[in-house]
Amino acid sequence: MLEQIKNTAAYIQNNISIKPEIGIILGSGLGGLVKEINIKHTIPYEEIPNFAVSTVEGHSGKLIFGELGGKNVVVMQGRFHYYEGHSMHQVTLPVRVMKFLGIQKLFVSNAAGGVNAGFEIGDLMIINDHINLFPNPLIGKNYPELGPRFPDMSDAYDKDLIAKAKQVASLNNIKVQEGVYLGLTGPTFETPAEYKYVNSIGADAVGMSTVPEVIVARHMGIPCFAMSIITDLGIFGKIVPATHEEVQQVAAMAEKKMTLIMKGLMKLI
Ligand code: HPA
Numbered sequence: 001m002l003e004q005i006k007n008t009a010a011y012i013q014n015n016i017s018i019k020p021e022i023g024i025i026l027g028s029g030l031g032g033l034v035k036e037i038n039i040k041h042t043i044p045y046e047e048i049p050n051f052a053v054s055t056v057e058g059h060s061g062k063l064i065f066g067e068l069g070g071k072n073v074v075v076m077q078g079r080f081h082y083y084e085g086h087s088m089h090q091v092t093l094p095v096r097v098m099k100f101l102g103i104q105k106l107f108v109s110n111a112a113g114g115v116n117a118g119f120e121i122g123d124l125m126i127i128n129d130h131i132n133l134f135p136n137p138l139i140g141k142n143y144p145e146l147g148p149r150f151p152d153m154s155d156a157y158d159k160d161l162i163a164k165a166k167q168v169a170s171l172n173n174i175k176v177q178e179g180v181y182l183g184l185t186g187p188t189f190e191t192p193a194e195y196k197y198v199n200s201i202g203a204d205a206v207g208m209s210t211v212p213e214v215i216v217a218r219h220m221g222i223p224c225f226a227m228s229i230i231t232d233l234g235i236f237g238k239i240v241p242a243t244h245e246e247v248q249q250v251a252a253m254a255e256k257k258m259t260l261i262m263k264g265l266m267k268l269i
Contacts, residue, residue, distance in 0.1 A: 002143050006092065008050045009100035016041045016065050020074035022266065023098040023215060023222075027110035028244075029251030030229070031077050033259045039066040044204035045078070052080050052090040063094075069266025074098055080207055083187040088137040092216040096146065097219045105161070105269065106217045107262055111251045112207035112228035113190065113242065115199040116179055119230050122254045124179040124261070126165055127226040128157050130211050131203055133184040137212040138219055146205055147219035161265065165225060168264030174257045179204025181228055183211030189242040197236025205230060225265065229254045 018040055026033060045051045045061040053061060061078040068075075080091045095106065114123065141234060162178070169176045182203035190198065198206045205228045214224045231250040232242040248259040 001089065001141075002145060004050050004095045005100060008048060008093070008097045011049050012043065012063070012097065018065055018072045018103045020065060020072045020098070021103060021109060022071050022073045022105050023071055023095070023103040024075040024107045024262070025109065025204060026075060026077050026081050027079065027209060027251070029111060029248035030109045030255050031120070032232045032252065032255045033262060034064060034075060034077055036259055036263055037064060037068045037073065037075065039064055041065040045248060050093060052086045052103060070265045071266045074101060074265075075101065079209060079213070082134055082185050082212065083208055088135060088139070088212055091212050095213050095216045096255060099217075099222060100126040103222065106213070106222050107223045107265070108210050108213055108224065108226040109258060110207050110210045110226070110228050111231040111247045112181060112205035113195065113232050113234045114205050114232045115195050115231035116177070116204040117233070117235050119204070119233065121230060121233060122250055123177050123230040124174065124254060124257055125179050125181075125205050125228040125230060126162055127181045127210070127228060128162060128178050129180045130156060130214065131182040131201065132211045132215065133182060134212055137216050145153065147221065151219045152216060153215070156218055156224065158225055158267065161223060161225035161269070163264050164268045165261055168261050168268065172260050172264065174261065176261070177204070177230070181210060181226070182206045190234055192234070192236070192239055195239065196236065198234070227258055227261070229258060230259065
């Protein structure tokens with residue numbers, strides 16, 4: 001496994017001329033941040049050894065290198081989901097590769113269903129903790145070169161990055177919620193009973209990504225910052241059938257606000 005990660009990183013390194021400091025993973029319908037990047041290199045996932053190929057509409061599948069808010073970044077436009085049938089190793093491989101490329105922080109975005117009664121469609125939520133209902137991506141042999149056997153998860157989402165993101169949001173008059181993201185496999189959206197359950201065990205939003213990537217990043221000691229766009233509501237009395245198209249439409253509408261926060265945050269760190 002280590003060999004695979006190193007070979008993939010070496011291939012990429014041979015094709016780029018910058019050293020990324022920050023890794024960014026863009027979720028469903030959130031690719032617009034790419035327009036703000038001064039792009040130096042684009043590598044389609046098909047060309048990268050050991051990368052899976054993403055199959056979901058709205059995830060175009062490219063690794064983009066460039067400059068955003070004065071920082072060198074590597075951006076995953078499109079991610080790998082467990083529900084596509086990829087192994088947890090494949091889902092999280094890009095994060096490990098980004099670490100070998102030199103990233104010191106990881107920013108993650110996603111679309112999620114809101115289960116907090118105070119949330120509205122189109123809200124942004126800064127993730128301050130998570131609940132993992134996926135198989136843990138660290139199950140299997142541990143590689144001490146990557147991180148410890150029993151990694152701490154008490155500060156999965158970096159408090160300093162959260163505080164700075166809130167500063168940026170307030171300076172730009174952007175309303176942000178903050179809360180707990182619960183990750184589960186999908187691909188079904190939740191039943192009303194499941195939304196209620198998810199909320200009752202402490203989540204504010206639910207989605208099908210992010211948690212495996214953050215676990216693997218924290219294993220390697222990388223500080224993480226993550227945001228959800230609330231694209232639908234799993235709140236009693238407000239539940240309407242959720243569709244992937246709607247999720248993407250709402251994400252596209254709210255993504256300008258998210259892009260502003262991410263870019264502003266780059267400048268502050
Ligand atoms: N549930 C799970 N994943 C999601 C949702 C949801 O309601 N909305 C966007 N991604």
